[in-house]
Amino acid sequence: MLAYTIRRVLMLIPVLIGMSLITFSIIHLIPGNPAQTILGEQATPQAIEQLEEQLGLNEPYFVQYGEYMMSLLQGDLGQSLRTNADITNEMWPFLAATIELTLFAMIFAVVVGVNAGIISAWKQNSIFDYTSMLIALIGVSMPIFWLGLMQQWIFAQELGWFPAFGRGNPRDPVETVTYFYLVDTLLAGRPDQFFTSLGHLVLPGVALGTIPMAIIARMTRSSMLEVLRSDYIRTVEAKGIHHLSVVYRHGFKNAVIPVLTVVGLQTGTLLGGAILTETIFSWPGIGRYVYEAIGTRDYPVIQSGILVIAFMFVMINLIVDLLYSYIDPRIKY
Amino acid sequence: MTEPVLNVEGLRTHFFTDAGEIPAVDDVSFYINEGEVLGIVGESGCGKSVTSLSVMGLVPNPPGKIIGGTIDFRHSGGKVEDLRRVSGRRMRQIRGNQMAMIFQEPMTSLDPLYKIGYQITEGLRRHTKMNKKEAHRKAVDMLKIVGIPRAEQVATEYPHQLSGGMRQRVMIAMAMACDPELLIADEPTTALDVTIQAQILELMKKLNKEKGTALMLITHDLGVVAEMCDRVVVMYAGKVVEEGDVRTILKHPKHPYTQGLIRSLPKMSEREERLYSIPGTVPKPGSIKDGCRFAARCPHTFDRCVEETPELLPLAEGHACRCFLYDSLEGGGAHDRSTTAEGH
Numbered sequence: 001m002l003a004y005t006i007r008r009v010l011m012l013i014p015v016l017i018g019m020s021l022i023t024f025s026i027i028h029l030i031p032g033n034p035a036q037t038i039l040g041e042q043a044t045p046q047a048i049e050q051l052e053e054q055l056g057l058n059e060p061y062f063v064q065y066g067e068y069m070m071s072l073l074q075g076d077l078g079q080s081l082r083t084n085a086d087i088t089n090e091m092w093p094f095l096a097a098t099i100e101l102t103l104f105a106m107i108f109a110v111v112v113g114v115n116a117g118i119i120s121a122w123k124q125n126s127i128f129d130y131t132s133m134l135i136a137l138i139g140v141s142m143p144i145f146w147l148g149l150m151q152q153w154i155f156a157q158e159l160g161w162f163p164a165f166g167r168g169n170p171r172d173p174v175e176t177v178t179y180f181y182l183v184d185t186l187l188a189g190r191p192d193q194f195f196t197s198l199g200h201l202v203l204p205g206v207a208l209g210t211i212p213m214a215i216i217a218r219m220t221r222s223s224m225l226e227v228l229r230s231d232y233i234r235t236v237e238a239k240g241i242h243h244l245s246v247v248y249r250h251g252f253k254n255a256v257i258p259v260l261t262v263v264g265l266q267t268g269t270l271l272g273g274a275i276l277t278e279t280i281f282s283w284p285g286i287g288r289y290v291y292e293a294i295g296t297r298d299y300p301v302i303q304s305g306i307l308v309i310a311f312m313f314v315m316i317n318l319i320v321d322l323l324y325s326y327i328d329p330r331i332k333y
Numbered sequence: 334m335t336e337p338v339l340n341v342e343g344l345r346t347h348f349f350t351d352a353g354e355i356p357a358v359d360d361v362s363f364y365i366n367e368g369e370v371l372g373i374v375g376e377s378g379c380g381k382s383v384t385s386l387s388v389m390g391l392v393p394n395p396p397g398k399i400i401g402g403t404i405d406f407r408h409s410g411g412k413v414e415d416l417r418r419v420s421g422r423r424m425r426q427i428r429g430n431q432m433a434m435i436f437q438e439p440m441t442s443l444d445p446l447y448k449i450g451y452q453i454t455e456g457l458r459r460h461t462k463m464n465k466k467e468a469h470r471k472a473v474d475m476l477k478i479v480g481i482p483r484a485e486q487v488a489t490e491y492p493h494q495l496s497g498g499m500r501q502r503v504m505i506a507m508a509m510a511c512d513p514e515l516l517i518a519d520e521p522t523t524a525l526d527v528t529i530q531a532q533i534l535e536l537m538k539k540l541n542k543e544k545g546t547a548l549m550l551i552t553h554d555l556g557v558v559a560e561m562c563d564r565v566v567v568m569y570a571g572k573v574v575e576e577g578d579v580r581t582i583l584k585h586p587k588h589p590y591t592q593g594l595i596r597s598l599p600k601m602s603e604r605e606e607r608l609y610s611i612p613g614t615v616p617k618p619g620s621i622k623d624g625c626r627f628a629a630r631c632p633h634t635f636d637r638c639v640e641e642t643p644e645l646l647p648l649a650e651g652h653a654c655r656c657f658l659y660d661s662l663e664g665g666g667a668h669d670r671s672t673t674a675e676g677h
C-alpha cells in the first residue's frame with residue numbers, strides 16, 4: 001500500500017509539469033502581441049513596453065518558463081494586473097468559498113444519492129425505486145439556473161426558510177482566518193454565526209448538488225443491481241446475516257468503485273467553479289473570480305485560476321485512485 | 334426409527350417470468366435422517382438447485398416463489414419447525430447456524446473484499462456469543478479442520494490469493510463453523526479439478542462421519558453418488574422420478590430415466606464404439622401438462638404415458654419410482670416390461 005502510494009504520487013510529477021506548461025503558454029497563445037492585447041488598442045508604446053517588462057515577455061521562452069516554475073514552487077502565482085495584489089493571497093478567500101460550497105454540495109449529493117441508489121436496487125421495481133429514479137431523471141435534466149431561481153423563489157422568498165444570497169451576515173462579520181466560514185465562526189466562538197453560514201450554504205449547495213446526486217443515485221443503483229445478483233451475496237445470505245449488513249457491508253462495498261469514480265469527477269467539476277450557481281446565489285467563489293478576470297483581461301489571474309483548478313482535479317483523482325486500492329485488495333498496479 | 338432432520342413434503346417452487354409461470358420444483362417430497370447423506374441427482378435444469386435454495390429460503394424473489402408444500406426442519410432438541418411458515422427473522426437465525434450451504438462456484442462465492450478470517454467469523458459472531466478473539470480462534474481452527482495449511486496466515490488473506498480447491502475448503506469451514514445439523518452442498522466439486530474433487534468429497538465425508546451432520550448432496554455425477562451417498566433421490570423436470578438407497582438405485586434402477594443415466598456413464602472395463610446417451614433433451618419446465626415428463630425420451634413409452642401423469646409408486650421398502658411400467662393396473666404385463674426395462 002505504501003509503495004503503491006509513493007509510486008502513484010511520483011507519477012503526478014509529469015502530469016503537473018504538463019499542466020504548468022499549458023497554463024504557462026496561455027499568455028503566448030494570444031494572437032499578436034500579448035501586452036498589446038491585454039492593454040487594448042489605445043495603449044501607448046511606453047505602456048506596452050512596461051507591461052512586457054513586468055511580465056518578462058522580452059526574455060527567451062525557456063527563461064520565462066524557468067522563472068514561472070521557480071515562483072510556482074515557492075507558492076507565488078504572480079500579481080494581478082488589475083489590483084496589483086498577490087494572486088495567492090487574493091485568490092484564497094474565493095477558493096475557500098468554492099471548496100466549502102463544493103464539500104457541502106457533494107456531501108448532500110453522496111448521502112442522498114448513494115442511499116437512494118442502494119434502496120432502489122435492493123427494492124427493485126418498487127414504488128420507491130420508480131419514484132427515486134424519476135426524481136433522478138428530472139435531476140439530471142433540469143437546468144441549474146432554473147432550479148436555483150425556483151429554490152430562491154420558494155424557500156427564500158415565499159417560505160423564508162433559507163437566505164438566498166451570500167455567505168453570511170455582512171453586518172456582523174467574524175474574524176476571517178481560514179476563510180472557511182464554518183470553521184472561522186467556530187474559531188471565533190460564534191455558534192449563532194455558524195448556523196447562519198450553514199443556512200447560507202443550503203440553497204446553493206442543494207442546487208449545485210442536485211445533478212451529481214442524480215448521477216450518483218443512478219450509478220449506485222446499476223452497480224448495486226449487478227452486485228446483489230452475485231454468488232458471494234448469496235453466500236452471505238446463507239450465513240443468516242441481517243439484510244442491512246448484506247446490502248451495505250457486502251453489497252455496497254463491492255458496488256462502490258464506479259460510484260467513487262463518479263463522485264471524484266463530479267467533485268472536480270464543481271471545484272472548477274460553478275459559475276452559474278455562484279452568480280445566482282452571489283457566492284464569491286473561484287468561478288466568479290476567474291470569470292471577472294477574463295472580463296478585464298487579467299491574464300496572470302486567469303492562468304493561476306486554471307492552474308489551481310487543474311491541480312485540485314489532479315489531487316482528487318489521486319485520492320480516488322488511492323481509495324480504490326484501499327477498498328479492493330485486488331487493485332495493485 | 335429416527336425422526337428425519339429435514340422432511341420436505343409436496344414442495345412447489347415456481348418462477349413467475351414474462352414468459353409465464355415456470356414450475357421449477359413441482360410437488361417434490363423427500364427426507365433426510367440424522368447423519369445421513371442424501372444425494373439429489375439429475376441433469377441441469379431438473380430443479381435440484383432450486384430445491385436446495387427453497388430449503389434454505391434463498392430462492393430469488395422475484396421471480397421465484399415457494400407456492401406449496403411444507404419444509405419441516407427438526408432442531409437438535411427435537412422441536413420441529415416448518416421453514417415455510419417461520420418469519421424472515423427466525424429463518425436468518427436458523428440459516429448459517431443449524432443449516433448451512435456450500436455452493437457450486439468457489440471462485441465467485443466468497444466476497445472478494447473481505448479477509449477469509451472475517452468471512453468465517455461473520456457467521457460465528459452472528460449466531461454465537463463469541464467475541465472477536467474467540468471467533469477468530471475458532472475460524473483458524475475450522476481452517477485447520479478442513480485441511481488448510483498455514484491456517485493462521487490464510488485467515489488474513491483475501492479470496493483471490495487462494496486456489497479454487499482452497500476456496501471450497503474455506504466455504505466448507507464457513508458452513509461448518511456453527512456446527513449445523515444439516516449441510517446442503519450444491520454441486521460442491523463440479524468446478525474443481527478431479528484430484529481436488531476427491532479431496533473435497535473425502536473432507537465432507539469425514540465431517541459427516543465425525544460430526545454427524547446430515548448432508549444433502551446435489552450432484553449430476555453418479556460417481557460422486559456412489560462414493561458418498563446413503564440414499565438417492567433422482568429428479569427429472571421438476572419432479573422426483575425415483576428414490577431409494579444407493580445400492581438399489583445404482584445396481585437395480587427401475588425408472589427408465591435412472592437406467593439411462595447409469596448407462597450413459599463411461600465404463601473403464603469396456604470399450605464401446607459410442608457412449609450411450611439418452612436421446613432428446615430435458616423438456617422446458619411447464620411445457621408438459623399431461624403425462625409422464627420423460628415420455629418423449631423414454632424407450633418404453635406406451636399410450637398411457639402421454640395420457641396420464643404417473644404417481645410415485647412404492648416398489649419395496651424405501652424404494653419408489655414414478656413409472657407406469659410398475660403400476661399393478663397394467664397387470665401381468667408389468668412384470669415383463671420391468672424385466673425388459675432392466676435388462677441392458
